[in-house]
Amino acid sequence: MYTARVSKTDPHAFPSLRAVLRDARYANTDLYLHVEPGHYTEPYALEISTRVMVVPVGGPGTVEISASAADSVFVVKGDRAALELYGVHVRGRQDAPGCPTILAEEGTRFKAVDSVFTSGAEIEVKGDGTEVVNCRFDGCGLFWKRGTGGFVRDAVFRGASLLFWRAVNPTVSSVRFSDYDRSAVIAAESSVTVTDCVMTATGPPDGASVFVKEGADVRFTDLSISDSPGAAVYATGEGTRIALDRLNLTGWKHTKVGVGVGPGAEICLTSSRIDAEGAASAVMSVKKGSATVRDVIVENTGKEGFLVMDGRLTGRGLVFRRLAKPGITAARSRIELSDVEFAGGLPDSETPASGFYLSDCRLEADGVRASDLNGTVLMTTTGGRATLTSVSTERVKYVVMAGEDSTVAVRGAQVGENWGTAFLAGENSTVTVHDARITENRGSAFSARKGGSLTAVDALVSGSEREACWADGGSLTLTSVTVSGATGPGAVAGQGGELTLEDTVIRDGNEAGVRVLDAESRAALLRSRITGNALAGVRAHPEAAVERQDTVLLDNGGEDRESVREERAEK
Secondary structure (H helix, E strand, O other): OEEEEEOOOOOOOEOOHHHHHOOHHHOOOOEEEEEOOEEEEEOOOEEEOOEEEEEEOOOOOOEEEEEOOOOOOEEEOOOOOEEEEEOEEEEOOOOOOOOEOEEEOOOOEEEEEOOEEEOOEOEEEOOOOOEEEOOEEEOOOEEEEOOEOOEEEEEEEEOOOEEEEOOEEEEEEEEEEEEEOOOOEEEEOOEEEEEEEEEEEEOOOOOEEEEEEOOOEEEEEEEEEEOOOOEEEEEOOOOOEEEEEOOEEEOOOOOOOOEEEOOOOEEEEEEEEEEOOOOOOOOEEEEOOEEEEEEEEEEEEOOOOEEEEOOEEEEEEEEEEEEOOEEEEEEOOEEEEEEEEEEEEOOOOOOOOEEEEEEOOEEEEEEEEEEEEEEEEEEEEOOOEEEEEEEEEEEEEEEEEEOOOOEEEEEEEEEEOOOOOOEEEOOOOEEEEEEEEEEOOOOOOEEEEOOOEEEEEEEEEEOOOOOOEEEEEOEEEEEEEEEEOOOOOOEEEEOOOEEEEEOOEEEOOOOOOEEEOOOOOEEEEEOOEEEOOOOOOEEEOOOOEEEEEOOEEEOOOOOOEEEOOOOOOOO
């Protein structure tokens, strides 16, 4: 390697970088260029065909290199070519969009340390082992086009982006992006690892700060995004995968979602926090893709939390706090979750805070907790199938509302201070509840409306402020259920409803034990006990069918059965 001095003032040195590179004495020679302070303007691109190191004598920031023509500043090509910049300021041309500020062709190497790149088109690197350390990109991005290995570390991008296309395993760490109206990071057909990345006010209103596509596999750790005009992250395309560990997302403003997953793409979101305050869109949208979440907290959702359409959502440890709409809204999708929490509504919201709102979906959820919701923990419609285990709720309006050909199975539920009906089977739906404990309920514990069927097995219902169980035009079966201390009747059948008690106890209520409101409704009391209620054991319409087998009616305030024509009980 030959060492040469370049100076604009010393007559004994080379006057420009071009003078050294074109000197026939150093053809095919590796060069170590010591450059005196100054701004070196080259007439057109400097061609690098050997290893060339450029080092300012005065330290970083004392040498600036540019081209006067609408051309690249450096073009690196050839099997031996390598360009290394140490503390150099390279200024590109804004009027030369087709000419990269630096072009490093395939088979070459590019290294930049403590350097600054401003204006002009992006730097385009195609070789293996690219190295960028402690550099600043101001209006001039870095396009990693092909190449294997290499890294970017401690870099700042202002009004500039980092793009990957067919790049194999480069790593990026400690990078900052800001003030850019296009995507800050784009990856296509690449595998990339990014650690410690901060983005502020990046991305277009109709795009995303991070855009992953065309089968790329990108892994982020410690990604922070704030004030994005559009979506924060979007992945799409068959085989595209993005992993986000410790994502911190706040303050996106546009109607685009915070995190989007398009057709064929997969996302894995872990140990992350998303604050949706002020956002006008869902936190995450999954459309014909799949998402896996683990240990994720979502707060202040003015719109839907997660929106899943024709996709799949799996995971554990998902928490929603301060909701204005459902935490999870899905259609024609499969959802498998464990350890899920929905807590509290958004202050001053005009829409109900809910948990799941599903249409034609398959849901399996274990360990569902909900509190302080003025909506429903689970609402299913249009042929949905849901299985919930280990459910715990406090101060919610509804626990389950099933409608329109839906089937819901619940095993293990603790319900306290419910504001409305706990479990409701709507039209053409089937609900089964095993091992439920429902206390201090303001509405019914179980209700089956016209066309619906609800079966409760091994349940304890105490302290209901109205009728505890209600066959409201539908079929309600209570097996091994104990109902105690209800303000209204223990169980009611009306509007043609069918009520069946099997091995069930209704006791110590402030009204009748069982009421049958009209001739079209019926009740079957099988191996049950109705005792200690303030009014009759059974109070029924005189034409109603009431079947009684091996059932004890004892110590009730009225007769065992009273026949009376009466209006439907108040709900």
